[in-house]
Amino acid sequence: MxxxxxxxxxxxxxxxxxxxxxxxxxxxxxxxxxxxxxxxxxxxxxxxxxxxxxxxxxxxxxxxxxxxxxxxxxxxxxxxxxxxxxxxxxxxxxxxxxxxxxxxxSNGNDGIVLKGKSSVADLKGQNVNLVELSVSHYLLARALESEGMSEKDLTVVNTSDADMVAVYGTDDVTAVSTWNPLLSEIESMPNSTKVFDSSKIPGExxxxxxxxxxxxxxxxxxxxxxxxxxxxxxxxxxxxxxxxxxxxxxxxxxxxxxxxxxxxxxxxxxxxxxxxxxxxxxxxxxxxxxxxxxxxxxxxxxxxxxxxxxxxxxxxxxxxxxxxxxxxxxxxxxxxxxxxxxxxxx
Missing domain, CATH: 3.40.190.10 (Periplasmic binding protein-like II)
Incomplete structure (x- = not known):
């Protein structure tokens, strides 16, 4: 709003x-x-x-x-x-x-991180926290396209970048799409894997x-x-x-x-x-x-x-x-x- x-x-x-x-x-x-x-x-x-x-x-x-x-x-x-x-x-x-x-x-500075999972396909059925309608959302769409998936396969949860790290640290949040320096901090957390990043879509x-x-x-x-x-x-x-x-x-x-x-x-x-x-x-x-x-x-x-x-x-x-x-x-x-x-x- x-x-x-x-x-x-x-x-x-x-x-x-x-x-x-x-x-x-x-x-x-x-x-x-x-x-x-x-x-x-x-x-x-x-x-x-x-x-x-x-x-x-x-x-x-x-x-x-x-x-x-x-x-x-x-x-x-x-x-x-x-x-x-x-x-x-x-x-x-x-x-x-x-x-x-x-x-x-961005040549890798924007990425998608999953908790306890290791591939883009694992996004299916998950909630994904991101700044809705931003480049993080665009990146998610491009990642899903690479696996023949769409946003209908998951739920986007709008989250401020100022809250992203703290939110990812909670048990309920298992997937985020974000940018650095937040991306690096989140990726370094236990049981976290970056499954897609902007190096896959250089210059976009x-x-x-x-x-x-x-x-x-x-x-x-x-x-x-x-x-x-x-x-x-x-x-x-x-x-x-x-x-x-x-x-x-x-x-x-x-x-x-x-x-x-x-x-x-x-x-x-x-x-x-x-x-x-x-x-x-x-x-x-x-x-x-x-x-x-x-x-x-x-x-x-x-x-x-x-x-x-x-x-x-x-x-x-x-x-x-x-x-x-x-x-x-x-x-x-x-x-x-x-x-x-x-x-x-x-």
Whole structure:
């Protein structure tokens, strides 16, 4: 109900169309989004904001879906989220949104864990706890497809990511679909087996920084500052020696693990440390096919809105083409600012 209420509120809000000098960005704990915590604490975000004469506040939200709801309701100008959630929450709610930073894709960081069982087939008849209608739900559907099963073979139990570890620790919960660092913690519990993960569907779960399109149009300096800060952070994080260790150690501790644990999560993440790497995916035809698949899943689950007649109801604009209704584009992958970073023009 909280999610639906936020979407109704989002529909009633006017787009943020005027230039401003103060902005808010929110993020939640995930291996690919911890760099924002580091960038804020180290003053990198502030440095880039100062360069363009703006103030950027970076805020952590403990509940992932709630962070997207708050962004959709206009409380934040930008927010970290996946490609599917960007489509099904803000875009489906009428909030025109742009993927400003394509940060990585999950290559094992999202997974399904069973207690006392060892295969996807063992999901049959079970309750599966997950953040309903999120990428964890998408992952579950893809896993079931791999075994010729469907969601009719089990029961989905909606569970906040903030509660996932505690819930799995109870006797009644025997199956979860979730993401790191929660996934690693749950998988390490006794009698637990990861039976499927996102490495089986590489490039389909993409982690982004999404920004309100109208806000970006009115404030290109915000796009420049955020992208500039991101790639400075990426440079620190990927550097050899003390700087890289220090950056990743901070990110590890801020996400509740240690350096070894964080590096294990990075090993199952295809991080785009350079803008060229990010542009390779953003500009690809594969992105178009991926978003078509995501749109079809979303339509099947009623995530594109009650009035959506088909999977192409919401237009998704990408460099290699537009999927869906070009007259109803609400989600965009804009390579402009990442290209500026690649060209050294920020």
């Amino acid at each position: 909280k999610r639906i209420a936020a979407l109704i509120l989002a529909l009633s809000l006017s787009p943020l169309t005027q230039a401003a000098d103060s902005f808010k960005v929110c993020w939640s704990i995930y291996v690919g989004w911890m760099p924002w915590a580091y960038g804020a604490e180290q003053g990198i975000v502030k440095k880039w904001g100062d360069k363009y004469g703006i103030d950027i506040e970076v805020v952590q939200i403990n509940d992932y879906i709630e962070s997207i709801n708050q962004y959709s309701a206009g409380e934040f100008d930008a927010c970290t989220m996946t490609n599917m959630d960007a489509l099904t929450i803000p875009a489906a709610g009428g909030v025109d949104s742009t993927a400003l930073v394509v940060g990585d894709f 779960i993409i982690d982004l920084l999404v920004i309100n399109t109208e806000t970006l149009k009115a404030n290109p300096k915000l796009g420049k500052a955020l992208v500039g800060a991101w790639y400075e952070i990426m440079g620190n994080m990927s550097s050899e020696g003390d700087m890289g260790v220090s950056a990743k150690t901070y990110m590890a501790e801020a996400s509740g693990t240690d350096l070894a644990g964080y590096e294990a999560q990075l090993a199952s993440t295809e991080m785009f440390y350079t803008p060229a790497d990010a542009l390779s995916l953003t500009n690809s035809e594969k992105l178009v096919s991926t978003m078509e698949n995501v749109s079809k899943f979303s339509f099947k689950h009623g995530l594109l809105g009650d009035g959506a007649p088909d999977a192409g109801y919401i237009g998704i604009e990408m460099p290699a083409g537009t999927f869906g209704d070009a007259s109803n584009v609400k989600f965009r992958f804009d390579p402009t600012y990442m290209q500026m970073a690649a060209d050294g023009k920020l």
